[in-house]
Amino acid sequence: GAVVSQHPSRVICKSGTSVKIECRSLDFQATTMFWYRQFPKKSLMLMATSNEGSKATYEQGVEKDKFLINHASLTLSTLTVTSAHPEDSSFYICSPQVQGSYEQYFGPGTRLTVT
Amino acid sequence: GNSVTQMEGPVTLSEEAFLTINCTYTATGYPSLFWYVQYPGEGLQLLLKATKADDKGSNKGFEATYRKETTSFHLEKGSVQVSDSAVYFCALSDQGGGFKTIFGAGTRLFVKA
Numbered sequence: 001g002a003v004v005s006q007h008p009s010r011v012i013c014k015s016g017t018s019v020k021i022e023c024r025s026l027d028f029q030a031t032t033m034f035w036y037r038q039f040p041k042k043s044l045m046l047m048a049t050s051n052e053g054s055k056a057t058y059e060q061g062v063e064k065d066k067f068l069i070n071h072a073s074l075t076l077s078t079l080t081v082t083s084a085h086p087e088d089s090s091f092y093i094c095s096p097q098v099q100g101s102y103e104q105y106f107g108p109g110t111r112l113t114v115t
Numbered sequence: 116g117n118s119v120t121q122m123e124g125p126v127t128l129s130e131e132a133f134l135t136i137n138c139t140y141t142a143t144g145y146p147s148l149f150w151y152v153q154y155p156g157e158g159l160q161l162l163l164k165a166t167k168a169d170d171k172g173s174n175k176g177f178e179a180t181y182r183k184e185t186t187s188f189h190l191e192k193g194s195v196q197v198s199d200s201a202v203y204f205c206a207l208s209d210q211g212g213g214f215k216t217i218f219g220a221g222t223r224l225f226v227k228a
Contacts, residue, residue, distance in 0.1 A: 034215060043204060043220045044159070093158065097214060104208065104216050106151075108158035 003027050006094055006107035013084055014115055021079045021110045023094030029074035030096030034104065035067075038091040050077060084114040117142045121205045121219035128195055129227050136190040136222045138179075138205035146209035148172075148181055148188040149216070153202045162190075162203070200226045 003026040013019050023033065032051050036044040048069050050056035056069040066088075068080040077096070081088055094107040121138040128134060140146065150162040150172070163172030168183035177192045188205060205219040 032214070041221075041223070044218045046215060046217075049215060095216070104214075106159040106161075 002096075002105040004094065004096055004105050004107040006110050008110060009108065010111045010113075012113045012115060015085055016083055018080055018082045019084055019112060021081075021092055021094075021112075023077045023079070023096065023107050025075050025096040025105070028096075028098060028105075030077070030098065031074065032097040033069075033071050033077040034095040034097065035069060035077075035079050036093040036095060038093060038109070040091075044093060047079075081112065084112070086114045088112065089114045117146065117207060117209065117217045119205050119207055119217055119219035121203075121222055123220070123222070124202075125223040125225055127225045127227065130197055131194045132226075134190070134192040134195045134199075134224070136203055136205075136224070138188045138190065138219060140186050140188065140205075140207050142186075142207055142209055144209040146207040148179070149206040149208070150177070150179055150188070150190050151204040151206060151218075153204065153221075155201070159204070195224070195226045197226045197228050200224055 005024045007022045035047045038044045046059050047062045048056045048058045050069050050071040052071050058064045071077040091109050091111050093109045095104045097104045118141045147166045149164045151159045152162045153159050163174040165172040165181035171180045179188050179190045202221045202223045204221045206216050208216045
């Protein structure tokens with residue numbers, strides 16, 4: 001099956017700092033990347049969709065200047081949470097997808113805690 | 116727009132009990148349907164899927180049938196185990212939605228020994 005890695009798995013940072021989360025598809029090429037956010041005991045909320053080499057499309061209510069997404073290659077996408085605040089504490093999950101496929105693969109997630 | 120509605124939890128069952136978690140969907144096209152499972156402290160895992168009407172997805176004793184007439188995809192298992200305790204998410208994806216996966220709210224299952 002498809003292998004997706006995320007790094008780091010857990011990160012604690014102070015308010016005002018920025019945190020970068022990497023997502024890699026290890027054995028396939030992902031033309032599309034979805035980034036989700038999951039609050040405790042809640043469902044996954046789609047934050048943005050990016051296609052390789054293009055700007056990301058953000059869902060309503062998601063600040064594009066706060067959550068910077070880069071999808072520079074078919075195997076790597078990054079999410080940078082800029083000027084993090086405690087309310088940004090959450091579980092962030094990437095989901096790479098092969099073009100035209102119904103099935104998404106999910107990374108193991110990154111738990112961000114902002115103090 | 117597309118949406119998924121699943122029964123609220125938590126659901127608490129004794130070991131070997133029968134499990135049903137209801138899921139209904141709304142979609143403009145012909146979606147594929149999925150059940151994902153999230154064990155405590157872990158990421159999402161695909162449990163089973165069905166890509167067209169009347170398909171039955173099955174895995175690890177769980178099964179769900181794609182019912183177009185009732186727009187449903189209920190998850191069932193005949194005899195649950197303590198190790199099945201997790202959160203279960205019903206989801207759909209279709210071309211009309213840009214292949215984005217839309218998730219239900221999730222149903223937490225507790226299985227007691």
